[in-house]
Amino acid sequence: MKISALGIENFLRVSSVLIILGLVVEIISLLWFHPLSFVLFAFVAITLIGLGILVYLASLVFATEPKTGEKHPA
Amino acid sequence: MVGLLISQIVLSLVLAVIFLIRPSVTANVGWKIVAFIGLCILPAMCIVGGMNTHIVRSEQRRFCISCHAMEPYGRSLYLDDSKFLPAQHFQNHRVPPDTACESCHADYSIYGPFKDKARGLTRIFMQYVSSPPNPITIPGGYSNLQCLHCHEGARSFMENPVHSAMMSTLTSNQMSCLTSGCHDSVHDVNDLKTAKFWSPGQ
Numbered sequence: 056m057k058i059s060a061l062g063i064e065n066f067l068r069v070s071s072v073l074i075i076l077g078l079v080v081e082i083i084s085l086l087w088f089h090p091l092s093f094v095l096f097a098f099v100a101i102t103l104i105g106l107g108i109l110v111y112l113a114s115l116v117f118a119t120e121p122k123t124g125e126k127h128p129a
Numbered sequence: 130m131v132g133l134l135i136s137q138i139v140l141s142l143v144l145a146v147i148f149l150i151r152p153s154v155t156a157n158v159g160w161k162i163v164a165f166i167g168l169c170i171l172p173a174m175c176i177v178g179g180m181n182t183h184i185v186r187s188e189q190r191r192f193c194i195s196c197h198a199m200e201p202y203g204r205s206l207y208l209d210d211s212k213f214l215p216a217q218h219f220q221n222h223r224v225p226p227d228t229a230c231e232s233c234h235a236d237y238s239i240y241g242p243f244k245d246k247a248r249g250l251t252r253i254f255m256q257y258v259s260s261p262p263n264p265i266t267i268p269g270g271y272s273n274l275q276c277l278h279c280h281e282g283a284r285s286f287m288e289n290p291v292h293s294a295m296m297s298t299l300t301s302n303q304m305s306c307l308t309s310g311c312h313d314s315v316h317d318v319n320d321l322k323t324a325k326f327w328s329p330g331q
Contacts, residue, residue, distance in 0.1 A: 064152035067164065071149035074172050078142050081179050085134075090196055090253050093183050100179065104172045107145075111168040 066114030070107045077103030130185075134178035141171040184242070187249065193230040196252070198261040201318040202230075209327040212314045214307075220327055223279075234267075237278045264318075273299050276306045 084096035144167025194203030224232035
């Protein structure tokens with residue numbers, strides 16, 4: 056299956072989920088005053104948010120807009 | 130700064146939830162711009178803000194001593210004996226009390242903060258995966274540059290005949306400030322059980 060066949064909406068959904076998870080982990084790391092909270096932020100939150108941004112940017116390059124007249128699923 | 134970071138995170142979360150539930154809104158040009166802000170700019174700002182907050186927080190004394198192995202070193206700052214160098218600096222506010230550990234143990238060179246964070250990650254690995262060394266030592270020894278960062282140029286330091294006589298040896302790190310006979314009483318964590326402690330406010 057081609058990446059472009061996924062459609063921009065699926066890319067946006069995946070990106071949103073990754074960013075939401077990353078931000079939730081970031082909030083937990085900020086509330087937790089412990090050396091491991093830095094590890095949690097640096098390795099988990101940054102990775103999730105970074106992946107979310109990359110997926111969004113990939114959607115701009117690879118994804119195709121739904122054709123005119125095609126109904127949006129949402 | 131933390132308030133700004135929290136508002137960025139909340140705004141970013143709200144926008145991400147909108148694009149998760151209704152990605153079709155991006156068919157509109159205006160929402161395309163909002164998507165770029167909500168799924169790219171704001172999350173990137175949250176990473177930068179989060180990193181900054183974590184770095185500032187890791188400079189605090191209570192962060193350092195929250196590791197079990199570091200707890201006695203934190204207690205040694207309250208030793209009721211002025212011959213102990215860290216206790217004397219901490220109790221007399223010669224270093225900011227909230228960032229006392231960082232003030233004396235930070236690497237003040239250009240890439241120092243990055244080296245400090247890498248070293249910190251190694252210590253976390255030792256604490257949770259392997260085991261902390263006993264006794265805890267500083268790799269490469271304690272550098273005089275950390276003392277001289279504050280003391281060099283200070284009148285009381287420069288006018289001391291012992292210091293002025295060996296200044297080049299001290300600045301080149303050939304002889305440690307903590308050499309026996311000079312300032313060799315530091316944390317002394319092995320004798321804390323019998324030591325007398327200072328209690329602030331008494």
